[in-house]
Amino acid sequence: MKAPCRRRVPGSFIAGKIAIAGSCGRVNGIAAQEAVRHIHPREYVKWPRQSMREPRTLQENPMKEKMSTRLRGLINRKDRVLAILHPPTAVHARIMEKTGCEAGFVGTGGVVGAYTGLADVGALGMMECVQIAGWIAQSAGFPIIMDGDTGHGGVMAVRRMIRECIRAGIAGVRIDDQPIEGKRRTQSAGMEVVPIEQAIARYRAAVDMKNELDPDFVVIAQCYARDAANSSLEDCLKRLKAYREEAGVDWVQLESPHSIDEIRQARAAVEGPFSFMKGKLPRYLGFKEHLELGVNIAWYPGFTHHVTWAALWDFMQAFQQKDVGAWEDFIAAREGNPYPIPEVSVDAEGLAKQRELEEKYFSGAALEKYRK
Secondary structure (H helix, E strand, C coil), X not given: CCCXXXXXXXXXXXXXXXXXXXXXXXXXCCCHHHHCCCECCCCCCCCCHHHCCCCCCCCCCCCCCCHHHHHHHHHCCCCCCXXXXXXXXXXXXXXXXXXXXXXXXXXXXXXXXXXXXXXXXXXXXXXXXXXXXXXXXXXXXXXXXXXXXXXXXXXXXXXXXHXXXXXXXXXXXXXXXXXXXXXXXXXXXXXXXXXXXXXXXXXXXXXXXXXXXCCCCEEEEEECHXXXXXXXXXXXXXXXXXXXXXXXXXXXXXXXXXXXXXXXXXXXXXXXXXXXXXXXXXXXXXXXXXXXXXXXEEECCCHHHHHHHHHHHHHHHHHHHXXXXXXHHHHHHHCCCCECCCCCCCCCCCHHHHHHHHHHHCCCHXXXXXXX
């Protein structure tokens, strides 16, 4: 059987679009066919029992590495780049995991907004974000970072957000330096930043709370000052340094570089984990280019959304024209190029477990349905 990380199959409108595997890389040295069961689209599929992962919580498995500890190790790794992508849903996260994806970011707009239909304009609440990020974190076999926006309030709200994230199994949180009132999505006009003292207080509150509960939990400071109406590049560089050195965050991120030189300036201004968004750059930079800049974290969250949107768009257009013929075309295009469909359950809490418990709890008469 061929490995699943394939490019577009000629004539297929979906085969090449859902190429999450291509974004995440290979499965840490494990043959793809050993990592997941790949099937023909006509088959009914279940995620194989042997692929069920160990319990997610430390209470169930105290020897299991915490996801926050794993994330901390990944962001401090020097020899290769850590790619951060959006897992659109918990099921997508499980597919991404099997391709070798190492960490995911649950964005307020990209992921939580996709669930709720609400725009990334400060309308989403803290617990909505924690709930959705927590579901994904409990299902994924890699660390999940939550978009914390502005912290959803003052320093006490920030402390609560960190506490709730840790309880939910989330490995880290990214917090912005925008004002709560007038919070805008990335790359929006009219953006502003709060005074630096207020931003530092916000980040210190997050760092203090995580140090009380889980020192390995990762706090990221997202600096919007470069494009803010009330700031500048000079102020941005000053803030990045202060967020790292005075507030003590674990990782700083430049939201909108305008050039490679600005990335170099930002990298020189701060020690430790650092990343940048695409911002005003003409294109995304590759892994090699990141390493040449001294940056070992690459931020590509939206890739997974775009490939799945495009796949659905192409299929639905074909379906409107051909009805079931569109599905038959899809099957034909995927011939010899199967794909994984994960079982939707956490910690083996699926159909097999249901049957096991029914056998344990109910009488023979109640189990007669299985013999018909």
